[in-house]
Each structure stands twice: as C-alpha cells, then as structure tokens.
Amino acid sequence: MSDDLRYPVGKWARETTIDAARRRALIDQIARAPGLLSAAVAGLTDEQLDTPYRPGGWTVRQVVHHVPDSHLNAYVRCKLAVTEQTPPVKTYDEVAWAMLPDVSATPVATSLSLLAALHSRWVILLRGLAAPDFERGTQHPEWGSMTVDDYLGLYAWHGRHHTAHITSLAERMRW
Secondary structure, three states, rough: OOOOOOOOOOOOOOOOOOHHHHHHHHHHHHHHHHHHHHHHHHOOOHHHOOOOOOOOOHHHHHHHHHHHHHHHHHHHHHHHHHHHOOOOOOOOOOHHHHHHHHHOOOOOOHHHHHHHHHHHHHHHHHHHHHHHHHHOOEEEEEOOEEEEEHHHHHHHHHHHHHHHHHHHHHHHHHO
C-alpha cells in the first residue's frame, strides 16, 4: 500500500511481457473486482457514500459509478482490438461523467450490478481468447498503442485502485 491517497496501490505500470500464468492471474483479478468493490461499500450510509476519498477527490459514490463507466469503455476497446486492425479509440471526460445527474440520482447498487454483469461477460471473452489475440491492439490518443494485454493489466489494477480508495478511506475514518 502507498501513503499517496491518490494511488493507494501505487501507479499502474505497463508490463512489458505477460505470460499465460500472469494473464490468468490478471483475468482472475478482473473477475473478483465487482465482489471486492461491493464488499467495500456494503453497509455504508448516504453520508459515507458522499464523503470524498481524499481532499479534493471524488466521493465514494462517484468512484462506484466511475468504475463501470470506465470498464465499459475498456470492454469495448478489447472487443475492438480483437475484431479490427488497430482501431483508434476515443477517450472520455471522466470528471464530466462523474458530475452527470445519473451519478447522484442512481443507487450505487445499480452500478454494482452493472459492473458484475459486465465483468461476467468480459471474463468469458478474455478466457476464450487465444494467446495471439492478447497482442492485438488499439491506438489510444493518450497512451499510444495499447494491446489487449495492456488493457488487461491496466483494468486489473484499476479495480484494485478504486476499491482501495474506498477501503483506505473506511480505515482512516474507522467505519
């Protein structure tokens, strides 16, 4: 764990080589992410959900809604990578999305259900891909060339990263 409240599990680092065993471990992390995020917010009150995980940071509620927003984009990017030749992908304004009215009006249970269903499909896709499929990629406007392996590593980290935002806040606040 890191002392930096922005990066409680450290910053993501692109792995240069991902072998079959590491790939299975990353897919397993993606499979577990919805349950871990759900457990992190279980029993939290609205007041707790509306607490920023760090000064100037998003609220727990915003974090919970952000994760499926982000992972939906990643799922689509993976599917594009394995069905097209290095397609360009679009970014989105995460901060603007976190401020949209659905974030404050939608129960977190809705986004947790969405994340669980999404990860169910995503894990089936990932476990069904052949080894060469993980080398296929997209062209990301900020990250450059991104392979399916890169997305796998990034989003396994992303789930842990945001869950740790919540669990470290709960620990600091003694919830």
